[in-house]
Amino acid sequence: MxxxxxxxxxxEESELPKAWLNLRAFMVRKPAPLLNPTTFxxxxxxxxxxxxxxxxxxxxIDDQTPYIPIPQEIVDFYKMYRPAPLVRAYCLEKALGTxxxxxxxxxxxxxxxxxxxNSAIAQAYYAKEQGLKGVTxxxxxxxxxxxxSMACSYFGLDCKVFMVKVSYExxxxxxxxxxxxxxxxxxxxxxxxxxxxxxxxxxxxxxxSLGCAISExxxxxNRLDGYRYALGSVLNQxxxxxSVIGLEAxxxxxxxGVKPDVIIGCAGGGSNLGGxxxxxxxxxxxxxxxxxxxxxxxxxxxxxxxxKYAYDYCDTGRVCPLQKMYTLGSGFIPSSSHAGGLRYHxxxxxxxxxxxxxxxxxxxxxxxSVFAAAEQFARVEGILPAPExxxxxxxAIDEAMKCKQTGEEKTILFGLTGTGYFDMYAYEKFHDGxxxxxxxxxxxxxxxxxxxxxxxx
Amino acid sequence: MxxxxxxxxxxEESELPKAWLNLRAFMVRKPAPLLNPTTFxxxxxxxxxxxxxxxxxxxxIDDQTPYIPIPQEIVDFYKMYRPAPLVRAYCLEKALGTxxxxxxxxxxxxxxxxxxxNSAIAQAYYAKEQGLKGVTxxxxxxxxxxxxSMACSYFGLDCKVFMVKVSYExxxxxxxxxxxxxxxxxxxxxxxxxxxxxxxxxxxxxxxSLGCAISExxxxxNRLDGYRYALGSVLNQxxxxxSVIGLEAxxxxxxxGVKPDVIIGCAGGGSNLGGxxxxxxxxxxxxxxxxxxxxxxxxxxxxxxxxKYAYDYCDTGRVCPLQKMYTLGSGFIPSSSHAGGLRYHxxxxxxxxxxxxxxxxxxxxxxxSVFAAAEQFARVEGILPAPExxxxxxxAIDEAMKCKQTGEEKTILFGLTGTGYFDMYAYEKFHDGxxxxxxxxxxxxxxxxxxxxxxxx
Numbered sequence: 001m002x003x004x005x006x007x008x009x010x011x012e013e014s015e016l017p018k019a020w021l022n023l024r025a026f027m028v029r030k031p032a033p034l035l036n037p038t039t040f041x042x043x044x045x046x047x048x049x050x051x052x053x054x055x056x057x058x059x060x061i062d063d064q065t066p067y068i069p070i071p072q073e074i075v076d077f078y079k080m081y082r083p084a085p086l087v088r089a090y091c092l093e094k095a096l097g098t099x100x101x102x103x104x105x106x107x108x109x110x111x112x113x114x115x116x117x118n119s120a121i122a123q124a125y126y127a128k129e130q131g132l133k134g135v136t137x138x139x140x141x142x143x144x145x146x147x148x149s150m151a152c153s154y155f156g157l158d159c160k161v162f163m164v165k166v167s168y169e170x171x172x173x174x175x176x177x178x179x180x181x182x183x184x185x186x187x188x189x190x191x192x193x194x195x196x197x198x199x200x201x202x203x204x205x206x207x208x209s210l211g212c213a214i215s216e217x218x219x220x221x222n223r224l225d226g227y228r229y230a231l232g233s234v235l236n237q238x239x240x241x242x243s244v245i246g247l248e249a250x251x252x253x254x255x256x257g258v259k260p261d262v263i264i265g266c267a268g269g270g271s272n273l274g275g276x277x278x279x280x281x282x283x284x285x286x287x288x289x290x291x292x293x294x295x296x297x298x299x300x301x302x303x304x305x306x307x308k309y310a311y312d313y314c315d316t317g318r319v320c321p322l323q324k325m326y327t328l329g330s331g332f333i334p335s336s337s338h339a340g341g342l343r344y345h346x347x348x349x350x351x352x353x354x355x356x357x358x359x360x361x362x363x364x365x366x367x368x369s370v371f372a373a374a375e376q377f378a379r380v381e382g383i384l385p386a387p388e389x390x391x392x393x394x395x396a397i398d399e400a401m402k403c404k405q406t407g408e409e410k411t412i413l414f415g416l417t418g419t420g421y422f423d424m425y426a427y428e429k430f431h432d433g434x435x436x437x438x439x440x441x442x443x444x445x446x447x448x449x450x451x452x453x454x455x456x457x
Numbered sequence: 458m459x460x461x462x463x464x465x466x467x468x469e470e471s472e473l474p475k476a477w478l479n480l481r482a483f484m485v486r487k488p489a490p491l492l493n494p495t496t497f498x499x500x501x502x503x504x505x506x507x508x509x510x511x512x513x514x515x516x517x518i519d520d521q522t523p524y525i526p527i528p529q530e531i532v533d534f535y536k537m538y539r540p541a542p543l544v545r546a547y548c549l550e551k552a553l554g555t556x557x558x559x560x561x562x563x564x565x566x567x568x569x570x571x572x573x574x575n576s577a578i579a580q581a582y583y584a585k586e587q588g589l590k591g592v593t594x595x596x597x598x599x600x601x602x603x604x605x606s607m608a609c610s611y612f613g614l615d616c617k618v619f620m621v622k623v624s625y626e627x628x629x630x631x632x633x634x635x636x637x638x639x640x641x642x643x644x645x646x647x648x649x650x651x652x653x654x655x656x657x658x659x660x661x662x663x664x665x666s667l668g669c670a671i672s673e674x675x676x677x678x679n680r681l682d683g684y685r686y687a688l689g690s691v692l693n694q695x696x697x698x699x700s701v702i703g704l705e706a707x708x709x710x711x712x713x714g715v716k717p718d719v720i721i722g723c724a725g726g727g728s729n730l731g732g733x734x735x736x737x738x739x740x741x742x743x744x745x746x747x748x749x750x751x752x753x754x755x756x757x758x759x760x761x762x763x764x765k766y767a768y769d770y771c772d773t774g775r776v777c778p779l780q781k782m783y784t785l786g787s788g789f790i791p792s793s794s795h796a797g798g799l800r801y802h803x804x805x806x807x808x809x810x811x812x813x814x815x816x817x818x819x820x821x822x823x824x825x826s827v828f829a830a831a832e833q834f835a836r837v838e839g840i841l842p843a844p845e846x847x848x849x850x851x852x853a854i855d856e857a858m859k860c861k862q863t864g865e866e867k868t869i870l871f872g873l874t875g876t877g878y879f880d881m882y883a884y885e886k887f888h889d890g891x892x893x894x895x896x897x898x899x900x901x902x903x904x905x906x907x908x909x910x911x912x913x914x
Contacts (some may be wrong), residue, residue, distance in 0.1 A: 006470045007536035013463045079464040080548070089827070091537070091611075109566050111841040111876070153836045154548075173881035179888050180835055303865045378637055379610045382537045384568040421878035424630030431636050 007090060009252040011083035017251075020070055023274065023350055024063035024236065026282040029357060031063070031236070031349035032324035035311060040455055043321050051218065051224070051320075052237070053228050055126040055175055066282075068240065070122075077154060078119045081110035082244065086252040087416075091380040100403035102396060102406040103260065104416040105249040106383065111177070113366045113420030114341075114386065115272050116147035116232050119241035123230045124151035133226035134158025138188065138213030140167055141340030141387040141388070142174030143418060144232030146322065148179035160227075162188040162216045165208035167340060174422050186215035195317045197221050211330060212346060215317025233269025234314060234323070234348045242275025245415065253413070260291060260413035262399055266391035267295040267304065267362075268341050270348035276415040281354065294399075295351065295362045296391040298370075300438045301334035303327055304355055304362035306445055311455045312346055317325045322453065325352040328440075329448030335438035338426030339387040345448070365394045366437040371430040373397050374420070386418040387426055464547060466709040468540035474708075477527055478700040480731065480807055481520035481693065483739040486814060488520070488693070488806035492768060497912055500778050507673065508686050508777075509694070510583040516694040523739075525697065527579075534578045534611060538567035539701065543709040548837040550857070554605035557860035559853060560717070561873040562706040562733060563840065565587075568634070571798075571843065572729050573604035573689050576698035581608035582685045589669045590683035591615025595670030597624055598797030598845070599631030600875060601689030617684075619673045623666035624797060631879050633761035644746055652676050652774045667801060668787060670681075672774025683764040690726025691771060691780070691805045699732025702872065707736045710870070717748060717870035719856055723848035724752040724761065725798050727805035733872040738811065751856075752808065752819045752893065753848040755827075757895045758791035760784055761812055761819035763902055768912045769803055769866035779910065782809040785897075786905030792895035795883030796844040802905070819827030822851045823894040828887040830854050831877070843875040844883055 024030055033042040048057035060070065089102040109116035129134050134157045139145025145161040152159035161183050168175060168187035175185050188208045189196040193216040199206060206212075214231070219231040232238060253260065265273030273295050283289045295304055303326045312327040314320040327346040328334075334343045347355075349355075353362040367387070374390035376397070377383070385393060394442055396414040403410050420427065429435045481487055490499040505514035516525065527535075546559040564572035580864040584592050587623025591614045602618040618640050625632060625644035632642050645665045646653040647650035650673040656663060663669075671688070678686035689903065710717065720737055730752050752761055760783045769784040772779040784803040785791075791800045794881030804812075811817040824844070831847035833854070834840070842850060853871040860867050877884065886892045 008470070010467045012466075111835065111839055113878075137596045150836075150839055154839075172885065173878075176881040176888065177841060180832055180841065180884055182836065375637055378568065379607075379639065382568055382574075382607055382611070384634060384637065421570075421630075426634040427637055428629065428633045431633065 003256050004384070005088050005256050008085040008087050009084050009256065010247060011252055013079055015251055016078055016083055017244050017247040018070060019067035020240045021247060021278045021282060022062065022065055022068055022240050023243070023278045023281060025066040026285040026406045027353070028352065029353065031353040034323055035322040037313065037318060037321055051221070051229050052426060053126040053130050055129065057125060059240055060235060061268050071125060074122055074125050078244070081117065083248050084109060086249055089137060089381055092377060095380045096397065096400050096404065098400040098404040099407060099409045100400040101409065101411045102400055103411070103413045105245055105413070106416045108383065108416065108419035112143060112147035112150050113421065114147065115242060115245055115275065116144045116145040117150060118244050118275070119232060119238045120151040121154070122241045124148065124155050124157055126154040127157055127228060130198060132157070132228060134160065135228055135230040136160045136162070136217040136221040137230045137232070138162045138217045140164045140210045140343065142167055143341060145183070146151050146174065146177050147232065148230055149178040149183035149401065151348060152183065153181040159183040160220060161185045162190065162213040164188055164210055170425065172420055188216050193219045195319065209316055209333065211316025214315040215319050218319055221357065228290060233271040234346065236350065238271045239274035239348060239350055241269050241279040245272065245275040245277040246280060249276065249413065258411060261410040262292045262294065262295060262412045264294045264389050264392050264395050264414040265353065266342060266415070266417065267297050267347060268344045268388065269440055270351040272415050272417045274348055274351055281359070284359070293360045294395055295360055296341050296395045297362065297364050298337055298339055298391065298441065299364040299366045300337045301328065301343050302364040303345060304443035305364040308449050308452065309356050310353060310452050312452055314346065323349050325349050326355060327452070328445060329451045331451040332448030335440065337438065339367065339391065341388040342391065363395055365391055366439070368430070368435050368437055370394050371427065371435060383416065384419040385416060387423050388444065389417040392416065460713050462713050463544050465542040466713065467542055468705060470536050471906065472708055473532060473535055473540055474701050474704040475527060476524035477681040477697045478704060478735045478736045478739060479522055479525055479697050480700070480738060482523040483742040484810070485803040486810065488810040491780055494770065494775060494778055508678070509832045510587050510589065510685050512583040512586065513694050516697055517692060517766060531579055531582050535701070538574065539567060540705050543706055546838055549834060552837045553854065553857050553861065555857040555861040556864060556866045558866065558868045559857055560868070560870045562702055562870070563873045563874065564702060565840065565876035569600060569604035569607055570878065571600040571604065572699060572702055572732065572762055573601045574607060575691060575701050575732070576695045576728065577604035578611070579698045581605065581612050581614055584614055584685060585612040589614070589685060591617065591749060592685055592687040593617045593619070593674040594689070595619045595667060595674045597667045597800065599628055599879060600798060601626055602640070603631065603634050605690065606635040606640035609640065610638040615675060616640040616644045619647065619670040621645055621667055622669050627882065628879055645673050647673060650676045652776065660694045666773055666790060668773030671772040672776050675776055690728040691803065693807065695728045696731035696805060696807055697865045699728050699768040700735040702729065702732040703735040703737060706733065706870065707757070709818050715868060718867040719749045719751065719869045721753060721849050721852050721869065721871040722858070723799060723845050723872070723874065724754050724804060724808065725801045727808040729872050729874045731805055731808055736872045738816070750817045751852055752817055753820065753852045755794055755796055755799050755822050755848065756821040757794045757897065758785065758800050759821040760802060762821045765906050765909065766813050767811060769909055769910050771803065780806050782806050783812060783818060785869055786908045789905030790909040792897065795880060795893065796824065796848065798845040799848065808907065811886040820852055822848055825887070825892050825894055827851050828884065828892060838872065841877045842873060843877040844880050846874040849873065
């Protein structure tokens with residue numbers, strides 16, 4: 001007999017994952033290796049160690065080890081805010097009148113407001129272990145910058161954040177949270193780097209972009225003694241650390257004998273979705289179970305649904321390694337949207353490869369329908385979701401409503417990556433009916449794709 | 458042998474309190490009754506039922522029933538965000554190098570961002586039960602308004618919020634959260650009520666006050682058919698509902714065989730502190746245990762430390778009942794501070810009476826020292842506290858540092874009422890060294906006290 005399922009399933013601290021799950025190790029056809037941006041040759045661990053901490057460079061390359069132990073210091077930090085609850089959305093189910101059973105893994109119960117902290121603390125830990133002074137990074141929406149600031153503050157590391165100028169100006173409160181954690185925050189593009197100065201010369205009035213802030217952060221790390229660069233998504237190491245999301249979700253579901261039929265997550269760079277699906281996809285790759293996996297992206301930045309699977313630069317300045325991924329081209333400038341965390345031209349190579357193999361579905365949704373779902377969810381479930389997370393809510397509701405039509409009692413699991421406290425400007429626009437949907441035309445997309453590097457492998 | 462104590466103690470849903478604890482029932486010398494603002498006679502349940510829902514009027518009067526069952530519908534809502542964690546502040550202890558053992562009950566893990574939801578859902582429930590159309594209320598800092606909006610949205614009730622004008626303008630995001638939950642939000646003073654029009658006539662440029670917004674909300678509830686007024690603090694009914702904080706904290710501590718020596722909470726109207734101490738104070742009143750209880754208030758609004766114990770109006774417009782309490786006078790305008798939730802001229806009658814009986818200590822702290830504590834806490838414990846909550850953190854740290862000097866291993870419990878996501882403007886001022894401390898002069902206080910009503914009982 002199935003145990004009665006509480007509203008929130010909290011695991012014990014002793015049930016925290018002791019090792020991260022390295023999804024690539026379970027894949028027969030592996031994601032393609034990163035390429036050196038100058039030579040177009042596969043990046044070696046030594047190459048990567050110039051950018052990242054040694055241990056992270058090793059993790060970035062490793063597609064063989066299925067489980068990588070989590071150092072105790074990181075586990076201790078995780079205890080501050082993990083295990084994160086798995087919530088049974090009883091109230092949403094009732095409001096929708098659906099026979100579907102909806103669960104979400106909620107990652108917003110920490111001050112950084114999202115799942116980003118799971119990787120930030122790992123990256124800070126390895127920097128500390130290596131005896132570094134600090135790290136540099138970029139942030140767009142601000143969640144990653146906040147998370148890394150918190151992690152660095154915990155280990156006494158310096159943290160230099162390049163914040164996309166438009167966010168720096170529109171989200172002063174995000175900036176102040178980072179300052180509360182002792183980080184220095186510079187609007188990007190800035191005059192502190194040569195790539196920043198070059199961009200400012202070319203485009204004097206620019207309000208910046210994530211790709212540009214990445215270039216600046218990498219340059220700053222290179223120049224400063226005892227610093228390395230840290231990135232909050234896209235990378236293999238980040239997906240690895242984020243596997244705690246899926247591992248906890250799976251342990252919680254297993255405990256109650258529940259198996260999800262559909263697993264849904266929003267996808268910008270892919271870190272949350274990659275983490276959420278990790279143990280489920282690993283089972284499927286081993287032929288043990290079958291699940292339906294759905295990646296949800298904004299219609300304004302549709303890398304998985306309308307991009308090309310090709311090698312591309314991770315940044316606008318083209319100083320970072322190339323990754324084989326679904327991409328809209330590193331020169332593609334997504335039209336302004338309120339889900340800053342999903343405005344990235346590419347998609348992490350693991351998810352891209354899974355998509356290519358037909359193991360991962362992708363859906364693109366428009367932002368007004370996303371905010372409608374966010375509001376509907378907030379009113380009954382009592383959590384104000386981040387616009388990024390609300391992409392997953394949109395499709396979860398869509399799937400639940402299909403069940404209502406068909407009568408199917410599917411079990412739906414989605415990732416609720418974070419809270420929207422710093423996104424009320426967007427909610428205001430939505431309430432006032434002033435929010436628009438931007439969908440790139442075929443021409444827009446063709447331009448981005450035309451800029452892809454010509455690489456003959 | 459004592460069990461090892463986890464970072465966070467989460468109770469099971471089955472351990473949620475099934476009844477609220479009515480602290481007044483345990484007091485031999487009861488708090489004085491509310492008085493009718495016109496006749497100065499004790500308010501009857503029938504008088505109160507004109508302002509509040511019937512059941513809440515009953516709860517307001519009842520100082521005899523020790524435990525009042527929590528209706529199942531409210532318990533079900535509580536399950537969305539309760540039991541709230543009791544956190545062992547291992548990281549703070551380590552950072553302070555204190556032998557003290559510090560615990561905090563964290564009430565910020567819900568979208569309203571604070572403990573206010575505990576009473577909001579109860580007040581909305583009884584309104585729904587009575588078949589009302591909606592409720593009116595006021596909000597200053599915005600946490601209560603947000604909580605009541607969420608609760609009303611859950612039960613499909615209309616919610617009209619009068620928001621102190623300065624907050625309405627300075628905290629547009631708070632306003633948007635309330636709108637997300639379907640509430641209508643009016644800046645106060647407004648032209649929609651006669652008391653508002655009168656105040657605007659007298660003080661055309663006024664930015665409003667909590668006392669004035671209360672007067673407007675009460676008037677609006679009176680005028681509208683099928684509406685009652687709801688208040689988020691000060692009242693007996695609110696303290697009753699907030700007892701879930703203390704009940705859960707005590708259950709969690711009992712489970713691990715831990716007994717607090719010192720219990721600390723911030724106090725504005727007194728709802729959080731009254732709820733936190735409820736079961737502990739009840740034990741003490743029964744002669745079973747002894748605890749040290751400390752109320753922390755801002756030096757800028759020092760009702761408990763520098764006010765007078767006397768009958769006073771609960772609102773500026775003098776339309777609400779009078780309460781016997783420590784008060785600075787309903788005409789006292791606290792100087793601007795960043796802990797809007799603690800800017801109230803009085804203190805709930807139960808805590809006032811306990812203070813008068815010598816059972817409750819009080820300390821006043823200055824806001825720069827409060828923000829310093831907030832930042833210190835955030836950096837190691839990973840939670841960004843509300844300025845109000847940080848008052849308790851300040852004194853908890855002070856007490857822990859005393860233990861460091863004396864070597865005592867005291868167990869400290871404090872209430873962390875909420876998060877500071879909407880208070881980053883204040884944090885910014887603090888980071889930039891632009892925050893001042895305002896302490897009222899003896900003359901300021903004398904003026905407020907001089908305005909107290911002359912009542913001969």
